[in-house]
Amino acid sequence: MTTEQQQLTDIRNQIDEIDRQIQVLIGERAKCAQKVADIKTQGGKVDAVFYRPEREAQVLRAVKERNDSVLPDESMAKLFREIMSACLALEQPVTVAYLGPEGSYSHASVLKQFGSSVVAHPVSTIEAVFEAVEKGEANYGLVPVENSSEGVVKSSQNELMRTRLKVSGEVEMEIHHCLMSQSLEHAQIKKVVAHQQALGQCEQWIKNHLPGAEVEAVESNALAAKMAQADATLAAIASEEAAQLYQLNILDRHIEDYHDNNTKFWVVGKDITQPSGLDKTSLIISIHNKAGALLDVLECFSKRNINMTRIISRPSTEKTWDYVFFIDVIGHKDDANLKEALDEVETKSAFYKLLGSFPVSPL
Template identity: 40%
Template sequence: MTPEQLKGFRDRIDALDDEIIKLLVERAGVVQEVGRNKHKVGAAVFRPEREVAIIERMCESNKALGGPLPDQSIAAIWLEIISGCRALERVMRVSYLGPAGTYSEQAVRTLFGHRVEFFPCASLDEALSLAEKGSTDCALLPIENSIEGTVGRSLDLLLNTSLQISAEVSIPIHHSLLHKTGEVKQVKQITAHAQALAQCQRWLDAHMPDVPRVPVASNGHAAELAAKDPSVAAIAGQTAAQHYGLSALAERIEDDPSNRTRFAALGNFQPDGCGVDQTSLILSVPDKAGAMLSLIEPLARHGVSMKRFESRPARQLGAGKNGWEYFFYVDLVGHKTDPQVALALAEIQSKAGLFKLLGSYPLFEKLTAPAMPSAGSEEAV
């Protein structure tokens, strides 16, 4: 390619960028007008079903035009456009398990984009409490990890909160070994959350078997310690590395490259259906033979698919006759207003000892980046 040809291509790109920015300015102006009207009637700023519909439509349009960009790229671009425009109406406040640099913070950015106000909290209870009091617009709680299973405390909180799930996102969990200077010889201790240490056990055994491992409250806190003390290396994600200015001694050191965590956003608004929805509920059944089978039978009869069915002891309400009583956490495909889902839910509610609808909400599937093959397991530190 000659310099003249390169200049020609760059001129074309610049012209296209000029058109894009003009359209973005026009879009932002329309959003501001929408925001003024929403403010008059007290409507919610965050409409996840609308955001999912936009992202899904843009991905389909890209394919129809023969565009070379993958869905993940289109989704990421439009997420930030939506996030920036949403903030013109009002900057959303999101509470989550801190400190800064945790995977929970990464999930906040994945779901809401960068134009939000972050409220890292000392516990899941505090994060939810802030949203319940209206100090934040929503709380983002981890619900389930693909390796470790469900997050018990989050399920307990779902039982008692008045908030409803308004959106869900899943993120890949890629662990890095982080250090202040990048000098592996300085490392005398490796620290991380106990789950992260367990998830990287094979790599640690192979590459740093003699270095003591110390569990702490969170990977974010581990990164904070590593930023202060060069004798400490932390296991955490790239969000923590960027926040605390740490270097990666090794990346993707998790034993299972498919490791993921699901997060649910809880707020006081109920999204409409968008065609990519999930409904979650908590049930209990009468203590009699065949009660559970009878309870879920309407799902099969009405053609409603069940994605998750999990039991948990009913600690809050005391034990049953035999010393145990259980709640059942259920995820269904579809929105509560879908005709077949609505029929099934009505029948289940009539039979259940306890029926609590946790919410019908969109799944941000295009923002759910695929887990990448692990490269760290083959690296020498």
């Protein structure tokens, strides 16, 4: 055996010993998870809640904070995400409805949030995601709520208004677009095809770089790439993977107008999430149409030093008020300070609906 071979053998033996220890510990962890399930169902309780978003967020945050290994924080957190997912599946398999198809950004978000032991349940509309949770076909649903450049997703907002489901988590995904075509030159492109959201995210770029081209919205970016495969006067906006798949030339990368292009997804479910130590609270309000009314409401937060991370207004579909506001603040609804603020906001609003408190995403 050469010195190199001997060195490699020694390290592999070390790795084997480490693996044995890791395995024993994962086994102990799984036994603990079973004990948790036993305690929760003792006395024949049937409505026990097994998935605890606040607990998972705490574990993942702790993993990232104490990580001093050569693995990136993200990779280490992902491994614990998988260990928790496997242990949770022992207690109770979790089904999550999402906007399909498989392989979409929504699907990737489900796996990011719940780990790969989740039962991912694709449906074809945002409304169907909510319905699946309401009917109990899925334990949770995951829906896109906002894109950093394109703004809010209306159907998700509508369903959040209508339904009694709670928001119990948030996931963010970075999204990048490429321009692709059979052609190798911009001059040959007569039309740009893509999903409406992608067209919106690249609007300025298209105007600047393809001033003469038409744009056409189609069902999905994958379909756009497929159309471009069949017609060299078309260019599609889609992911790098789509270009490979449909053998198209990538003319430009990262063509999104805002390079920090990401989509925020929310997890919706029936249960209230307990405090994790670093949470957000979301609510919908509408106010009477009189001068200073909004300011009056917002002061309920600011005078208590409560940070507002987002406020979005939209015209109401009801006659009785003019505007509806979607507001996110830092804190859990059970924090004394925020509880007081929310109580005050409720008295000052024409309509008030608490969507829920949930952990700030640790991933």
